[in-house]
Structures are given as structure tokens and as C-alpha cells.
Amino acid sequence: MPIEQYLDVVLLLLVSAAAINDLATRRIPNLLLLAGLSSAFILYCLSVAPGTSLLSALGGMATGLGLFLPFYIMRGMAAGDVKMMMTIGAFSGPDEALEIAILSWCIGGVMALAMVLWRGRLWLALRNIKQILYGVLTPGVDAAAVAPQTSAGAIPYGLAMAIGTIIVLLDHHG
Template identity: 60%
Template sequence: MPIDSWLQATLLLLVSIAAINDLATRRIPNRLLLAALACALVLRLLSPAPGAALLAALGGLGLGLALFLPLYLLRGMAAGDVKLMAVVGAFAGPYDVFSIAVLTWCAGGVMALLAALWRGRLKLALGNMVNMARTVLVPGMPAVAPQEKSSAGTIPYGVAIAIGTIIVLVRYHG
């Protein structure tokens, strides 16, 4: 089996385990992420062009981190989600991790809206999103984290990351 197939199969296993764990415990274990990162790097080094493959892994890891870190800093997601996206990037590379991130944001947005509707907190959720956008888009606007009591709730974002990843993997095989 070619290295790309091993990378994709291991990535599918990673996001599946992370999503299930996030649903069950609302945590994505660091041990899982470290083991997966080591696996991604070893598989990349075993490829026919290990230098280019390792650069792709590091580029994907960096881009995955860069795309999700601002959301963590705005308290829009947990650190485990950011680390998971970085590790997904090590498997997928920079081009695919960007596609995965965009699809993940779409899936996460739908999940968040459904959760806010379910909890009867849609107005609060939309207000929080406007405040986050204003912080990013308006120069000089101080970053103010929402108060605990003004949170519209959380979602297991590892599930959204799994959905985005699976959609990209299906694109290759289906």
C-alpha cells in the first residue's frame, strides 16, 4: 500500500477517535495527538521523497495551527481542537488542510447554530459572533472575551474537524 494510503487511513482513524472522545468527554487527549503526530512524521519520512514529504507535513501543521489559533485566542474554541487541526495538517499537507479547515468551519457553524437553537440561545450566539467579528474587523477594538454566563454553549468541535476531514478524504476515493 502506498504511503499516501497509509497517511489517509491513519488520518481517518485519528479524526474518528478524536471525534468520539470529544463527544464522550469534551476532550481530545494530548497522548492521542502526540502519537498521531509521530506517526505522521514517520510515514512522511518513509515516502519516496522524504524531504518534500516532511516539508509538506510541517507546512500543513503550521497552517492548521495558524488557521485555528486565532479562534482559540478569541475563546471561540478549545486548545485541543487547535492541536487536532495542526496534527491533521501534518497528515494532509498545506493544501488539503486549508480545504479541511474551510469545511470544518462550515460544519462547525451548522453544529453551533443547531445547538444554539436547541438550547434557545440563538440570539445570544449571534450576538457573540458579531462581537468576535467586530474585534477582528474594527481596528483598535479591544479583544474582550465573553463572560461565562453570556456563552451560548459549546459544541464538540472535534466532530466538525472529523466531518471536514472525511469530506476531503472522500474526494480522493469517491
Template identity: 60%
Template sequence: MQVEQYRDALLLLMVSIAAVNDLAARRIPNRLLLVGLAGALVLHGLSGAPGAALLSALGGMSLGLGLFLPFYLVRGMAAGDVKMMAVVGFFTGPTAAFQIAVITWCAGGVMALLVVLLRSRVRLVLANIGHLLCGLLVPGTKLADTTLPQSAGSMPYGLAIALGTIAVLVTRYG
């Protein structure tokens, strides 16, 4: 088995544990992400071209963080989800991290729609979207001024990240 396969197996294990934990406790443990990050670092270091692998890993981490951080800043996502996507990017590099992010957004959108419909929160969601848009479009409005009066509910976004990661890994291995 090549180093890349070990890395993908470790990634699959990490996102699976994170998804289960996020479903059960609505938390993604920092310790899990740190262990995953350390494992990926070791495996990148053992690859045929460790310098290129580590550079790609840093690019993937930066991309994962950069793509998900804005959602955290507008309170649309928890910090654990952002950190998880950054670690996933460290495992995969920028190209796969971008693919995973796009699939994750699609899976997260479907999950959010299901949560809103099942909880009968459509009016509240529309009101919150209007509140956010008004706050963001009015000149001089600070990010703190866009605080929502009431949340439409949370969802375990770690599950969406895991689904996106698994989808990309499945396509890689057929």
C-alpha cells in the same frame, strides 16, 4: 498498499477516535495527537521522497495551525481543536489541509446553528456577536476586553474536523 494509504488510514483512525472522545468528554487528548503526529512522521519518512514529504507536512501543519489559531485567540475554539487541525495538516500537507479546513468550517457552522437552535440561544448568540464586533471595531480595545459576558454553549468541534477530514479522504479514494 502504498505508504500514503497507510498514512490516510492512520489519519482516519486518529480523527475518528478524537471525534468520539470529543463527543464523550469534550476533550481531544494530547497523547492521541502526539501518537498520530509520530506515526505520520514515520510514514512520511518511509515515503518515496521523504524530504519533500516532510516539507509538505510542515507546511500543512503550519497552515492548519495558522487557520485555526485566531479562533482560539478570540475564545471561539478550544486549544485541542487547534492542535488537532495542525496534526491533520501534518498528515495531509497544505493543499488538503486547506480543503479540510474549509469543509470543517462549513460543518462547524451547521453544527453551531443546530446547537443554538436546539438550545434556544439565538438572542444570546446575537448579543455576543454584537459584543465581539464592538470590541474589535473600537480603536484601542484589547483582546482581553472582548470577553463575552455569557457563553452560548460549547460544541465538540473535533467532530467537525473529523467530518472535514473524512470528506476529503472520501473524494481522494472515490
């Protein structure tokens, strides 16, 4: 079996374990992500072109980090979610990391909307969005200082990233 298939299997196991843990505990363990990163780098070192593979992994990590870090800074996402996207990027490379991130945002948005509607917190969510946008778009205003004090609720974003990853892998192999 080529290294790419091993990478896909390990990635599927990783995102599945992370999603289950996120659903159960609302956390994505650092040890799980470290094991995933280690596995990816070991497999890349065993590939036909380790230099190119490792560069792709680093590019994917940078893509995942660059796309999700701003949401963490604005307090819209937990650090574990950012680290998970970075780890997914290590497995997938920059192009697929971008695809997975976009799908994850869409899936996460649907999950968040369903959650605030279910809990009757739509107006609080809209007020929080307005407050965040004001802090980000108004010159001279510290975005962190005007961050919402009351959350409309959190979602297990690890599940959204797992679903996005699975969709991209199925699309590329199906």
C-alpha cells in the same frame, strides 16, 4: 500498499478517535495527537521522498495552526481543536489542510446554529458575536477585554473536523 494509503488510514483512525473522545468528554487528548503526529512523521520518513514529504507535513501543520489559532485567541475554539487541525495538516499537507479547515468551519457553523436553536440561545449567540466583532474591529479596544462572559454553548469541534477530513479523503479517493 503505498505510504499515502497508510497515512490516510492512520488519519481516519485519528480523527475518528478524536471525534468520539470529543463527543464523550469534550476533550481531544494530547497523547492521541502526539501519537498521530509521530505516526505521520515515521511514515513520511519511510516514503520515497522523505525530504519533500516532511516539508509538506510542516507546511500542513503551519496551515492548520495559522487558520485555527486566531479562533483560539478570540476564545471561539479550544486549544485541542487547534492542535487537532495542526495534526490533520501534518497528514494532509497545506492544500488539503485548507480544504478540511473550510469544510470544518462550515460543518461546525451548522452544528453551532443547530445547538443554539435547540437550546433557545440564539439571541445570546448573536449578542456574543456582536461583542466579539466590536472587540476585533474597533481600533484601540482590547478584544480579550470585551470577550463575552456567558457562552451560548460549545460544540464538539473534533466531530466537525472528522467529518470534514472524511469528506476530503473520500473526494480524493472516490
